[in-house]
Amino acid sequence: MPKYILFLCLFAVALVGCDNKQPPENQETSTQSQAAQDQPLLLRVGHVGHDHHLALYVAALQSERFKADYDLYLKPVKDREVYELIEADHTVARLQLLKVGGGSKMPAAMSRGEIDIGLGGVTAVAAFADEGEPFKILCPLQTDGDMLVMLPDSPAEDWASFVKLARESDKPLRIGYKAPVAVAKLIFERALQAEGLKYTLDAGDDDIDIVLINFGSEAGPIPLMERGELDGYVMNQPGVAMAVHKGVGKVIAQLRDLPPAGQWVDHPCCCVTATETTMAEHHEPLVAFLKLLLLSTQLIQDEPQLAIDSAVTWAKNPREVEQQSIPTISYVCEPTESWLAGMRTWAQMAEDIDLFKDRYAEVSPQQFVDDLCDLSIVNAAMKDLRDRGMLQ
Amino acid sequence: MSVSRQASRIALGLVIPCAVLVVWHFASRHSAVVPSVASVVNVLIHPWQSPPTLDSTSLASGALISVLRVACGFTLAAITAVPIGLIVGRNRTARDILNPVIAAAMVISPIAWIPVAIIVFGLSSPASSMYGDEAWRYGMFDQLRYAIIAVIWMGAFFPIVLDTAAGASSVREAHLEAVQVYGATRMQRLRFVILPAAAPAIVTGLRVGGGIAWRVIIAAEIFPGTRSGLGYMITTAHDQAAYEYAFASIIVIGAIGLVLDGLLRLAAHRVTRWQVKERS
Numbered sequence: 074m075p076k077y078i079l080f081l082c083l084f085a086v087a088l089v090g091c092d093n094k095q096p097p098e099n100q101e102t103s104t105q106s107q108a109a110q111d112q113p114l115l116l117r118v119g120h121v122g123h124d125h126h127l128a129l130y131v132a133a134l135q136s137e138r139f140k141a142d143y144d145l146y147l148k149p150v151k152d153r154e155v156y157e158l159i160e161a162d163h164t165v166a167r168l169q170l171l172k173v174g175g176g177s178k179m180p181a182a183m184s185r186g187e188i189d190i191g192l193g194g195v196t197a198v199a200a201f202a203d204e205g206e207p208f209k210i211l212c213p214l215q216t217d218g219d220m221l222v223m224l225p226d227s228p229a230e231d232w233a234s235f236v237k238l239a240r241e242s243d244k245p246l247r248i249g250y251k252a253p254v255a256v257a258k259l260i261f262e263r264a265l266q267a268e269g270l271k272y273t274l275d276a277g278d279d280d281i282d283i284v285l286i287n288f289g290s291e292a293g294p295i296p297l298m299e300r301g302e303l304d305g306y307v308m309n310q311p312g313v314a315m316a317v318h319k320g321v322g323k324v325i326a327q328l329r330d331l332p333p334a335g336q337w338v339d340h341p342c343c344c345v346t347a348t349e350t351t352m353a354e355h356h357e358p359l360v361a362f363l364k365l366l367l368l369s370t371q372l373i374q375d376e377p378q379l380a381i382d383s384a385v386t387w388a389k390n391p392r393e394v395e396q397q398s399i400p401t402i403s404y405v406c407e408p409t410e411s412w413l414a415g416m417r418t419w420a421q422m423a424e425d426i427d428l429f430k431d432r433y434a435e436v437s438p439q440q441f442v443d444d445l446c447d448l449s450i451v452n453a454a455m456k457d458l459r460d461r462g463m464l465q
Numbered sequence: 466m467s468v469s470r471q472a473s474r475i476a477l478g479l480v481i482p483c484a485v486l487v488v489w490h491f492a493s494r495h496s497a498v499v500p501s502v503a504s505v506v507n508v509l510i511h512p513w514q515s516p517p518t519l520d521s522t523s524l525a526s527g528a529l530i531s532v533l534r535v536a537c538g539f540t541l542a543a544i545t546a547v548p549i550g551l552i553v554g555r556n557r558t559a560r561d562i563l564n565p566v567i568a569a570a571m572v573i574s575p576i577a578w579i580p581v582a583i584i585v586f587g588l589s590s591p592a593s594s595m596y597g598d599e600a601w602r603y604g605m606f607d608q609l610r611y612a613i614i615a616v617i618w619m620g621a622f623f624p625i626v627l628d629t630a631a632g633a634s635s636v637r638e639a640h641l642e643a644v645q646v647y648g649a650t651r652m653q654r655l656r657f658v659i660l661p662a663a664a665p666a667i668v669t670g671l672r673v674g675g676g677i678a679w680r681v682i683i684a685a686e687i688f689p690g691t692r693s694g695l696g697y698m699i700t701t702a703h704d705q706a707a708y709e710y711a712f713a714s715i716i717v718i719g720a721i722g723l724v725l726d727g728l729l730r731l732a733a734h735r736v737t738r739w740q741v742k743e744r745s
Binding site for chain 1: 496497498516517518519520583584587588598599601602689690691692703704705706
């Protein structure tokens, strides 16, 4: 038997050896510590991999253009994983991009100290901060892009006909959602309340207009829609465009348009987050990183085709999906008054449903925004870019 | 075995796979999510091609890293479980101490340990232990991730311990007394009596443990920061609705599992040959 174990060990070692495509430039032990000292600061950036975080991917993919136009760019070291953040010929930091997953996975990874900067949903970050995690939102990444999708043969064509259908249907409508604290689900619940529709998370309840079903993942609703086990679902892009592309659903409403009227316009979705420690210790690299995202966002706004091409290249979704998805998302990196208002609205909603149990349980929406968001870094980045005429 | 009997065996073995293919073919014609047989075959015959519609490494490199992870976790489990199993099997005090723990841990699905493994090990890997921030340079070595290895270890460890203990405790006392008469030392008793007698049970444990390790890898590869492996490919294919990659990965998992089981079966056959002779 030891022969087999030995074989497995040798096999493992052989495979490891085979994969060392990028060995360190200097293998000698005596010079390794010196080499390590010369290495730039490493910042680990957690992201999801889909088009909400397009600002980061555009910057990574448009390296040459950023270098020529702004002298601030990401130099690829290892494709899709490691980049050097370079400003004015100076390496500010090395960024390691780690795909950590959506929802609460990003703040959970930050809480465990696995990432220094995180791109992810406002709701999950706020939930972790409420529990005492020292997280700060540095700036938004995008807003909107949440939609209500129904089966292609559903009589509902818009929100009004959806409400009518829910009221008149013999059976409760089965509407899916991705995660318990997903922005789309929370907005949808508030809209149902505003319309006076009765809904439940428990399929056993009687006298109900709508049953909400957790399908649990990005593509979870697609097989369920095809099997007719969901009548529809609320979700963010590109999960919406994916269902339309597969022919299993049709968009009947953007959640930004749901009642109470005007409340959900520019509702916050993804943001850039960092720990207080990272902010204190690495202020300059963070300013440079946010400058990069601001410029990248500007490029996305100015050149929609480049945005779609970049999303197709990075996320590897079909072009048709990104062509439908990206125009419905508002890419914004500057904390506009509209975004701040959206944050306050969201805080109010969270308070209404008792989402916060600790730090934010007793605070006003304005206090919540003031505590959770630290906009000093993005403001410094914006000022610098505006002074140099780079930001519109 | 006659040629006609052999042909009949092969034909019977192909009945269910062919039926599955037919059902799959018709299902894919009426579905937006079930991939066509041709699209899955296309993925399988281009294993080194980077998936154009999936954020993942190629099927072949995914399979390679999965095999490597399982090999590491399983080897570690074998190295730790066999000695512990021998001690549990031969020593009453050790049995009294360890049996309740083993019995309790045995019924917990290895997948349930995933959150614990993430908390304990995070994103650390052999590469990060040795090279710190430079770990990303070491590709597969960095993708080995202790957390994944630990979960595989949990899956394989307990069946091996239990079977080894059972094998060690069933050694005939008469054999042990016989070698003792000839003045055999403790090590000689272990090497020439206990180990050979327990070998069939140990190999059975290794087979069961190997099978579980291979099944666990699929769930274990959902760890944050993972960008490769068959489990990662299935999860990502589901997230991106690129189901042809999920189907292809499942077929590769089955094929590798078959080979793995064949190897362990072969090892079992070699180790237990003497037992068959003894019975006859």
